Each structure stands twice: as structure tokens, then as C-alpha cells.
Amino acid sequence: MSYQLTIEPLGETIEVEEGQRVLDACLRAGIWLPYACHHGLCGTCKVQVLDGELEHTADASSFALMDIERSEGKCLACASVLLSDCVIEADIDPEPDAENHAVRDFTARVSRIEVLTPTIKAIFLEAPGGLAFQAGQYLNVDVPGFGDARAFSLASNPRHCHELELNVRHVAGGIATTYLCEQLRVGDAVRCSGPFGRFFIRHSAPEPLLFLAGGSGLSSPKSMILELLERGDERAVMLVYGARCRSELYYAELFETLAAHHAHFTYVPVLSEPATDDAWTGEIGWVHEVAARLFNGRFDGHKAYLCGPPAMIEACVRTLMQGRLFERDIYMEKFLTAADAAQGLARSPLFRRL
């Protein structure tokens, strides 16, 4: 038995399991609510119940949530469970640019598979009736014999959504990526759900856009840039993309062609370890270093979109922040493998999204 929970002012609706705490359900669904102690003592996660019934767990402190607040329909998200479908209002910023596409479960058919690099394949899926999504969002793909669904960012232009593109890097020994890269054939059926995620372009913000991407994290920037250029956006857009060597650099021709046709789009490929026979004359180093050099170490007045492995993201966030661009102007979707999560440093409440 599960309930529907709608979170205002986002207007997002998520599933909450019976007995699951509201805060946990929101955080698991990718909806960030302010919180601190996580066990009913501090009151940081207080939300207003607009509709429906919920119940507090025993650890909800009567000091953190006063009787008058209870009678006004306030609740502590970290110490409450749903008794019916509910609508809550949380203290979070609405996103005017979010399209909030409904999540669908569907079976797609593999229409094409292309080799992008020795380790990355593009898998094209045909979804019956297409799929409405926002550039930057991801799909959950069921992998037979693999417990949890795996998330892959959509690389295709959302304006052409009958064919969905996923870029999958084969992780040696990884069950899911081995299945997708080695076993999957054209014509196979794939169970998917989506779109998910809140990584999308803030079209309403006037600032020029800087995309910093690395490894197989090119999917979202590709989708976003294709859409941006197609809708005739005139703002300056730069993509700095890092790969190890020439053979791992993919979609270079696509972005070179786009840059040639759009004066306001700049493409900067960066190799960290070019092979001797790469005859590489472009940038060498790490994405964050090249970006710092191109921007003279100053990034204020931009919007930055980051996509790539955690170490790259962290290096880029540091470079951007020391170049005076802060949390409110930096957007990202983190790609976390189980190993990344296990190694992750404990985080402080200093940052909400980064």
C-alpha cells in the first residue's frame, strides 16, 4: 500500500510507501526539503499540510513542533508518515523553468546501437507514442537480473522524442553496463521508466551558459545544447568537454558542425592524456583548468551546467566558486556509482544542491 504525496510549490507528486517517513520519501525521489537533525528534534524540516492526513512518529519533539503548530496543520517531514494521499507545502524555491513531465513506465524497443568510443555505446530506443521529457532528464532502465533500475541521461533532443538516445559506458565487471553494451541487440525490448531529474536549463535566466562535461557525462549537455540551438536561443553557449584521448572523444564532429553554424556556440574539447598518435593540437589537461584559463579565472555572470564523474564535478565546482560563481548559478546531476557513494565524504549542510 502506498500513498501519493504532492509537494507544493513544486507541484510534484511522488509515491510514499506505508510507514515511510515523508522526508525520506522526498529525498529519495530527488526532492530536497530543508532538514537537519533527521529525528524530530530541530524543526528545520517543518512543512504545512494542505490536504490529507498524516501522523507523527514518537520522536517528533513537542518543542520542535508545538501544539499550536500541530493544530495549524504543520508537520515535521522527518518524523511523520502518511495515512492518506497528502498535499504539503514546503519551504522550497519553485522552478519556473521546470516542465514537470509525468513519469511513465513503458517498454521500448532498441532501434539502433552505435559504437561511439571503444568504451561507450549509443543505444537508441523507440518508445511507443514517444516520451515527453526535458533536456537534462534521465531514464531508469530495468536490467534483467539486476535489482535496482539504472539511471541514464537522455542524450537526444527532446523536440524529437520518438527516438530516445542513451550513452552507456561499459564499466568493467558492471552487471548493468555489460548487459547494455554487450548483450543488448537491435529489436530487443527494454523496460524503462521516466523521465526523472531536475537538471534542466533555466531558460528564464538571461546569463550566458557554460557547460562543463567529462567522460560519459556528455548526454545531458548534448540534449540541452541541441534544444537550445534549435529554439533559436541567442545567448553565448560554451561546451568544455573532457575525455582521456582522441579515441574516447565522441560527438566531436557534431559539435564542430554546430559551432561552425552558430556563431554564439563555442566547443572546446580537452584531452587529459592524448595518445602519441592522436596528433592532438587542441587543449590538453583537465576541464576545470582549461575553463579557468579561458575565463581568466572569473565566472560571475554565467550559468554553469556540470555533468560528469564526481571527481570532475568537484574540481569544477571549486574552480567556479573560486571564480566567483556560486550555488545559485551552478546546476548539475551527479552520476554516482555504488563505489563513488561508498567513498563519499560526509557532507555538511553548507550546500543544498552542490
Added chain:
Amino acid sequence: MAQPKLSLKEKYQLMTRGLDWETTYQPMDKVFPYDKYEGIKIKNWDKWEDPFRLTMEAYWKYQAEKERKLYAILDSFSQNNGQLNLSDARYMTAIKLWLQGITPLEYYAHRGFAHVGRQFRGAGARVACQMQALDELRHAQTQMHAFSHYNKHFGGFHQANHLRDRAWYLSIPKSFFEDAMGAGPFEFVTSISFAFEYVLTNLLFMPFVSGAAYNGDIATTTFGFSAQSDESRHMTLGIEVVKFVLEQHEDNVPIMQRYIDKWFWRGYRLLALVGTMMDYMLPRKVMSWAEAWGIYWEENGFALFNDLSRYGIRMPKYHEVATKEKMHITHQAWSVFYTACPATGFHTWLPQPYEMDWLSDKYGETFDRFYRPRFELFGQMEKAGNRFFTNRLPLVCQTCQVPDFFTEVDNPMKQSVRHYQWKGMKFNFCSDGCKDIFVNEPEKFCQAYIPPQQIYQGNAGGARTLPEYAAWLRCPMGSEAGDYYSSDDYQNWLKWHGGKDTTPSTAAA
């Protein structure tokens, strides 16, 4: 399409807009004379995000209900003679020290926040500080009320204000806050809201409130709960202040780094008193100082500074010294309190056998090699009827005002003393951290009112000896000061328990 809902932030902005108008009768710099001289550059106060958007009406409602609950519990505690259920009367020393040393700080915090709540030209920061000023006044008041019941039954509680003005050891917390209040508004909020209430707050509150719960002190435990929901607002203010200032201008980064270095070290030195309470004054132990430091600083603090490093802020200077010292400082402090208790407003004692074992367990060889022998020697002297008391005033650090009982980080057999010559005067410090703070602001710290010097100069009612000084403190041995086992508190405790000594035999609650 339906009109999208306003977020709570937007609603609050609409309600409070216009509170920070540009003045016209007088220039803004004259209306807000203090928020520029520190060199902190604010380009846009609108980027301040109110961490807690609270209206005055809601604030009164919440706090009134909290106080009703707190006072109901305090009443029932006192009507049921709750003091009889304490683990042991030795526990009272922790609460005496709190009332004498920390409660006045709550009041200082009230004054400090009321001051900066007027001085920032950004309305968001002003309102947050004004709300906190009210919280702090309530905390001072409710602490006094929570402890007032003990004044009927134990010594050491009836003259906390008098002691705050006169007692040498209380210049440690007092000088900490006077330093903060004497600083610019940005340094004040960095020191109190960030360094103290955010970085170090768990080290203060956790042992205090848990310690109270472990030792049967329901009154103080309930006060702790009623304050904790305010503390989350204060901590969030601390985070917002630091983020806001760091993001406003790159020139602010080195200034904030200096504030963080300074106030980490000052806060850490102040917490030596709290660590000593955890390890020595709580008959039932919660956790050791070394364990608390490991969790709340080495884990949580490191995570915070890893995040802060994105702004170009590094770990506070001398944090590695603090971590190395965690095995030593509480034993050193208790040795001083044990021997200096005739000139204080509380009682001290030697750790009981179960406590010696607990300390050995928590501090291993460090305790067994350096401190157990000292306490055992003190024990032999007690048995021989010759309890050791210090009869001289200690050398006190010019910055933190803690008696210099600290030792060199890598040599616990050598006292750590630093000196600095400034304008023909020699100043003494307990550590490089405290010396650096002086060197950065000599004009401020050369004025510090150092108790031993002042006593010897005749500024303690003319007292020249420790007994004369104790008389000026109005702390006679037995009722107020001296050894616990010769105290009125202990005699009364035995009487109330039919002559039975209730000293626990184990550290566990």
C-alpha cells in the same frame, strides 16, 4: 493555466519589503556607522537569504508555548524534590560552573545580537539578529529558572552575578564574549553564530544536555530541549552569514579566514571547561572529551571545512594541535581545579576508583602514564590529611585567560608558554594560537584585565593572599568552595540519603 503558488520565501519577501529603505535625512554611512570598517565588502544585501522567515506574531506564539511546557516541568521537578534523584551531589559542580560561566554568556549574546541587529544595513541580517537577541535573553532567563531550585539545597548558586564579576576562572568565558562584542558586526556574527553556534555548538550542548539526562537532572534536560529548537535557527544563521559574506566579494575571503582561525581557537580553548565537565564532573559519563572531539570536530568539522574549501577557506589554523591535545587537556584542567578550589565557587574531588578506570579506558596510556600517577599522589596526600591546595595565583594566558596548564603538543612533560614583547611590555600566552591572536590585534588584547595581575595590584578588594581573595569572592571553604568530601553539600547529601553515600560505582547511566 492556474496561477502558480508563491513560495514561502516570496510571500515573506512581499510582506517584509521596504524594511531596508535608503535613508534621506542622514547619509546611510552615518545611520549604519559600523558595518564597513572591518573591510568586509557587501555589494548586494538582497542576496541575503533569510534562513528562517518568522513573523513576530508566530515567534511569540511559539516561545510562549515552549515556556509553558518548560515551566510545568520545572514546577513538577521542584515539587517532587527532584534534586534527591540526582546521580550524586558532585554533579552540582557542573551546574554551578554553568550558571556562573555560561549563563552570563547567554545574556552577553543577547546584548551582542541586539547591537548588531541595529548595525547591519541589510534588513534580513538585522531581523535575524534581533530574533536571536530575544532567544538569547530567554535562554539566560530560563537557565536561571531551571537552576534556581538547586539554590535552595546546594551552595554555589546564590551569587552567580557577583562571581561573574570577581572570580578569576570566569574571566575565561567573559573575555571570550567581550572580545566578540568588542569586534565589528561581521566578526561578531562569525564568532558567535558561525564558529561557536555552528562549528562548536554540539561540543557544548550535547555533553551538557545529555550529561544532565544521564545524571537525573530533568530540569536542565528540559531546558536543553526547549533551547535546541532555537539553536537550529541560530546555526542556520551562522551558515548563511558565512556563505553570504564569502560570496559577496573575494576580498572578504582572507578576512573571514582570519576570523575563523581566531574564533575556532578561542572557542576551542573555552571548551576545555566543557571537556573537563564531561570527563570529571559528571558522575555518570556520557562520552569522553576525546570521543566527542572525534565525532563533532574530526568528522563533522572536517566535512564542513571540506565544503568551505570550495570558497578558498582552509581548515582553521592549529586545528591539528587541538586534535593532538584532546588526550590531555581535561586531565590538566581538572588538576588545576582540584588544587585551586579554595579560590572558586564550587567543590572539587579526586576521581573515584570507577572513574580512574573509565579514564584509563578512554585515554589509555596517556592517562595511565601522565595523569593517574598525579591523582594517586594527590590521593596519598589526602589520606595523610594533607590535601594539596595551590597557594599561589597561576600564570594566565593574555588571550584566552586560561591558567597556563597546557603542555607542549609533542611533550606532555613540558609546559607550553609563549611570550611576545609589545611596546616595552612582555605578554604571556598558553599557545601559538593565542599568541597569534594577540599579534594580530595587540591594541585590543594588551588591555585584557588579567585576574592574577589585577589581584596582585590590589584590585581585588586589596587581597594579597589566596584566603583574602577567597573572602573577597565571598566563597568560604565548606559551604561554597574547597574539597567536595569536606563540603556542606556532601554532608547534606548524606543526611538526605540516610547517611548513605550514593557515589556511583560505575560510569554507565
